[in-house]
Amino acid sequence: MNDTKRIGRPRGFDENDALMAAMNVFWAKGYDGASMKDLTRAMGISGPSLYAAFGDKRALYLKTIDRYADVDACAPIVAFEAEPDIEKAVRGFLTSVISSATDPEDGTRGCFLASCVSTSVGQVEGVDERMEKAIDGTDLRLAQRFDLEKQRGVLPADFPSRLRGRLMYDMRQGFVFRGRAGWSGESLMEDIEDRVQMILAI
Amino acid sequence: MNDTKRIGRPRGFDENDALMAAMNVFWAKGYDGASMKDLTRAMGISGPSLYAAFGDKRALYLKTIDRYADVDACAPIVAFEAEPDIEKAVRGFLTSVISSATDPEDGTRGCFLASCVSTSVGQVEGVDERMEKAIDGTDLRLAQRFDLEKQRGVLPADFPSRLRGRLMYDMRQGFVFRGRAGWSGESLMEDIEDRVQMILAI
DNA sequence: TGGAATTTATAACGAACGATATAGATATAT
DNA sequence: ATATATCTATATCGTTCGTTATAAATTCCA
Numbered sequence: 050m051n052d053t054k055r056i057g058r059p060r061g062f063d064e065n066d067a068l069m070a071a072m073n074v075f076w077a078k079g080y081d082g083a084s085m086k087d088l089t090r091a092m093g094i095s096g097p098s099l100y101a102a103f104g105d106k107r108a109l110y111l112k113t114i115d116r117y118a119d120v121d122a123c124a125p126i127v128a129f130e131a132e133p134d135i136e137k138a139v140r141g142f143l144t145s146v147i148s149s150a151t152d153p154e155d156g157t158r159g160c161f162l163a164s165c166v167s168t169s170v171g172q173v174e175g176v177d178e179r180m181e182k183a184i185d186g187t188d189l190r191l192a193q194r195f196d197l198e199k200q201r202g203v204l205p206a207d208f209p210s211r212l213r214g215r216l217m218y219d220m221r222q223g224f225v226f227r228g229r230a231g232w233s234g235e236s237l238m239e240d241i242e243d244r245v246q247m248i249l250a251i
Numbered sequence: 252m253n254d255t256k257r258i259g260r261p262r263g264f265d266e267n268d269a270l271m272a273a274m275n276v277f278w279a280k281g282y283d284g285a286s287m288k289d290l291t292r293a294m295g296i297s298g299p300s301l302y303a304a305f306g307d308k309r310a311l312y313l314k315t316i317d318r319y320a321d322v323d324a325c326a327p328i329v330a331f332e333a334e335p336d337i338e339k340a341v342r343g344f345l346t347s348v349i350s351s352a353t354d355p356e357d358g359t360r361g362c363f364l365a366s367c368v369s370t371s372v373g374q375v376e377g378v379d380e381r382m383e384k385a386i387d388g389t390d391l392r393l394a395q396r397f398d399l400e401k402q403r404g405v406l407p408a409d410f411p412s413r414l415r416g417r418l419m420y421d422m423r424q425g426f427v428f429r430g431r432a433g434w435s436g437e438s439l440m441e442d443i444e445d446r447v448q449m450i451l452a453i
Numbered sequence: 454t455g456g457a458a459t460t461t462a463t464a465a466c467g468a469a470c471g472a473t474a475t476a477g478a479t480a481t482a483t
Numbered sequence: 484a485t486a487t488a489t490c491t492a493t494a495t496c497g498t499t500c501g502t503t504a505t506a507a508a509t510t511c512c513a
Contacts, residue, residue, distance in 0.1 A: 057489025058479040079374055081283040085471055095492055097473070102490095106471065158373075168370035170431045171360075172281055180432040212445045219425025223417075226424050229372045230382040243414045247449050259459025260509040287501060297462055299503075304460095308501065454513100461508065470499070478491070483484100 064102060065116075067092040071103075072113040077156035080110055080169045111175045117161045118183060124149055125160070125221065126190060135198045139217070140245050146221045147237045150228030159225035167222070188214045205251055213248050220244060266304060267318075269294040273305075274315040279358035282312055282371045313377050319363045320385060326351055327362070327423065328392060337400045341419070342447050348423045349439045352430030361427035369424070390416045407453055415450050422446060 070092045074083045085106060089096055103109040117123075125145035132138035150159040158164050162183050170180050191214030198204040224237055272294045276285045287308060291298055305311040327347040334340035352361040360366055364385050372382050393416030400406040426439055 055489075056481045056487070058481095058491075060490070082374055084469080086469090096471090097493095098491060100472070167428055167432075170428070172284055177431075177433050181434070184429065184432060209445055212442055215425075215442055216422075216446070216449070219428075220418075220421055222428050223421025223424045226369055226372070226421075227386065229379075230369075230386060231379050232383070240414055240417060243411055244418070247418070247452070250449065250452060257459080258457070258511045260461070260511095262460070263509095286499080288499095298501090299463095300461065302502070457510105457512080459508100459510080462506090464503105464505085466501105466503070468500085468502105471497100473494100473496070475494090476492090478489100480487105480489075482487075 060102075062092070062094050062098070067094060067099075067102070068109075068113055068116050071109055072117060072161060073155060073157060075110060075113055076161050076165045079165060080173055107173060107175065110169075110173065111179065114162070114166055114176070114179050114183075118179075118186070123160050123162070123187075126187060129191065129217075130194055135195075135203055136245060136249060138194070139248050140241060142217060143220065143224070143241045143244060144238075146224045147228070147234050147241070150225045151232065151234035151237065158228060160221070163222055163225045164229060184218065187218055190214075191217050204249075208251060217248060220248075262304075264294070264296050264300070269296060269301075269304070270311075270315055270318050273311055274319060274363060275357060275359055277312060277315055278363050278367045281367060282375055309375060309377065312371075312375065313381065316364070316368055316378070316381050316385075320381075320388070325362050325364070325389075328389060331393065331419075332396055337397075337405055338447060338451060340396070341450050342443060344419060345422065345426070345443045345446060346440075348426045349430070349436050349443070352427045353434065353436035353439065360430060362423070365424055365427045366431060386420065389420055392416075393419050406451075410453060419450060422450075 071088055074087050074091045077083075078087065085096060085099070088106075088109070089099055092099065094102075099109065103112055125142045128145045129138050129142040132141050146159075150164070152158075162180065166176060166180060166183075169176050171177060188211065192210040195204060195208060195210035195213060199206060199208055199210065227237060228234075273290055276289050276293045279285075280289060287298060287301070290308075290311070291301055294301065296304075301311065305314060327344045330347045331340050331344040334343050348361075352366070354360075364382065368378060368382060368385075371378050373379065390413065394412040397406060397410060397412035397415060401408060401410055401412065429439060430436075
């Protein structure tokens with residue numbers, strides 16, 4: 050927005066990098082579990098710098114949520130939209146959900162929204178609206194993919210795109226949750242063929 | 252176990268009542284959100300009494316989880332098992348899930364396990380095993396209800412009871428989650444007919 | 454009635470939390 | 484060069500947290 054050189058000492062850190070680092074901490078430890086010490090260390094900045102740049106802890110948390118929505122970091126949805134064959138796309142979505150929910154990477158499991166932010170809904174002010182909007186957005190994206198197949202004639206005209214999109218979202222929520230509780234990827238995979246047929250059933 | 256009068260000053264509170272009161276606090280505020288002050292006030296006892304009777308905060312939390320499993324306080328599952336007609340039973344399960352997830356009662360929404368304990372999985376030591384066992388148990392109860400219908404001949408012999416039980420569980424998880432994020436009961440009800448057919452589809 | 458045992462209430466503990474006051478460092482503008 | 488503005492680092496603030504000494508109160512046993 051404003052690229053002109055500003056007066057005063059310049060930032061010693063990249064705001065975006067710091068935000069992503071903070072997100073990973075929240076992701077791995079949860080909102081309450083992530084202390085300011087954890088955050089400042091991971092972000093590579095000191096307390097006062099954090100407060101000056103992002104406000105307080107809660108504001109930082111909300112900013113990581115907005116950032117996540119922007120960068121579109123949710124692998125399963127991306128996989129779903131990229132695969133042209135709809136059945137493979139649905140299977141790919143579920144497979145991606147399961148693998149990300151059971152293969153921890155840096156302590157971060159599943160989707161940031163599904164496995165971290167969702168646990169602070171109703172607890173941290175400002176999260177509910179963002180979560181509701183995120184769910185709405187995801188539901189819509191999933192439904193639009195089905196609508197596309199209806200236009201192509203692959204899916205029948207009366208296919209309930211919106212309902213099946215919501216169903217996929219709820220399935221993700223369930224898989225992520227089971228993954229956190231200790232379920233193995235293999236045991237979760239037992240369900241996917243039945244669920245693929247289910248999602249696409251007329 | 253031991254009803255003989257014990258020496259010393261007797262308890263001034265009922266252990267079971269105190270445990271249920273503690274559960275309601277955790278249910279409404281979450282594990283981290285519930286302070287010892289909240290707990291002692293709701294339980295009607297003082298700090299030292301709490302520690303003497305239940306151990307520390309975490310031990311108290313785990314005991315409320317065990318207690319919940321014992322009293323079988325999950326309304327949707329009870330509704331599911333009580334209704335003889337299987338289609339009505341499935342519909343009743345989902346309806347019960349939705350109403351309990353969107354009609355807050357004393358700040359407690361949904362199922363204690365689904366809406367509170369599930370958010371502390373991976374965060375509080377001892378919760379994971381209990382949650383995994385609880386999910387297993389619920390999956391099994393749901394599946395057994397379907398098996399019963401297979402014996403009666405209402406459902407075909409190749410009906411995948413276990414998979415559909417899991418599916419119902421994941422749907423509950425999704426509904427409870429959406430309810431916490433602000434979804435209304437009416438909007439959630441839009442899905443149920445599609446889902447009832449889905450759960451019972453061969 | 455006097456001790457032993459147990460629960461109670463008051464008060465306060467150390468630790469960790471989130472958040473800041475202060476001062477020093479580094480840039481631009483005049 | 485001086486002034487001004489912005490960022491950084493150290494150190495510390497006041498709370499709140501979960502937890503626990505301490506001592507009074509209440510019961511049973513001898």
